[in-house]
Amino acid sequence: MPANYARFLLNRERTLSANRQLGWALAFVAGAMNAGGFLAVQQYTSHVTGSLSMLADQLALGQLGLVVxxxxxxxxxxxxxxxxxxxxxxxxxxxxxxxxxxPLLLEAALILLFGLAGSQLSRYEGLLVPFTVVLLCFMMGLQNAVVTKLSGAVIRTTHMTGVVTDLGIEIGRALHSRRTPAEGEAPVRTDGPRIVVLAGLLLAFMAGAVAGAFGFKAVGYVFTVPLALVLAALAAVPALDDLRR
Structure with a gap:
């Protein structure tokens, strides 16, 4: 990956183009880790909605271990x-x-840790599940916070509920804008670039999920190594720039 492109994506001064392209790349990573992690421990980790619902359900059922x-x-x-x-x-x-x-360098290190340690811990189910769940949940929170801060809370990459909702709203606005406005009615404006961003995030997450699922099924934990290396290469350029200074 050319160094200048990495600087463009992770520059302190943000642009809409950099936010969009970085968001798509991280959505792919999140989709791959979420799908691969599910095949490893049968639990999705990219958002907390399901965990909160499970907490409430298991509390009502008296399953205190699952509540924990x-x-x-x-x-x-x-x-x-x-x-x-x-x-x-x-x-x-x-x-x-x-x-x-x-934070992305830390995420890359954690992905590599998941890939290297997961294959060893897979022999010990009692250690594999809690280790994997904690590691992946931490990683997803780490990534989601990065994208939220750099985009001003406009882009999310680890869960698609808000993305699909916003995409539906924008498509609805686009469809409604085709009608002739009534007298005195302000026309509805379509935000085409936002539709592109949202659709890209959804497609990138889905593509990552498919790649992660098939990759984990084919080669196991090794599928995470290319993800970690690409993410590390991306984030290492600004870090090395700081070291040179």
Whole structure:
């Protein structure tokens, strides 16, 4: 990956084009890790909605062990978002070029850890499931916080509910704008670029999920290594720029 392109994607001064392209890339990673993680431990980890629902259901059923599992999942996602925010704010305070790269470097390291340790822990189911769930939830919280901060809360990459909702709203506006406005009625304006961003996020997440599912099925945990290396290569350029300074 050319160094200048990595700087463009992770520059402290954000542009709509950089946000869009980085969002698509990270949505692909999130989709791949979510689908691959499910095949590993039969649990999705890219959002906390299901964990909160499971917490309530298992509490009502008296399954306290599963209540603890769901609580830990939510807390791991929260911890990832907290760590991401702290890294970004500290880098911003120091005026580092790697303001948004540091959390992604950490994510790349965690993906690699998942790939290397998962195959070893797969022999011990009692360790594999809690390790994988905590690691992936933390990673998803980390990534989601990065994209939320750099895009001004416009882009999300780890869960698609909001993306599909917003896409539906924009398509509805586009369809409605075709009608002739009534006298005195303000015309409905279509936000074409936003539709492109949202559709791209949805397609990228889906493509990542398909790649992750088939990759994990074919080669197991090794499928995560290329994801980790690409993400690390992307984030390493601004970090190396800081080191040179």
């Amino acid at each position: 599992d769901a609580t830990v999942s939510v807390l791991a996602f929260l911890a990832g978002a907290i760590v991401s925010s702290v890294l970004i704010l500290e880098a911003r305070r120091r005026r580092l070029a790697s303001e948004y790269a540091l």
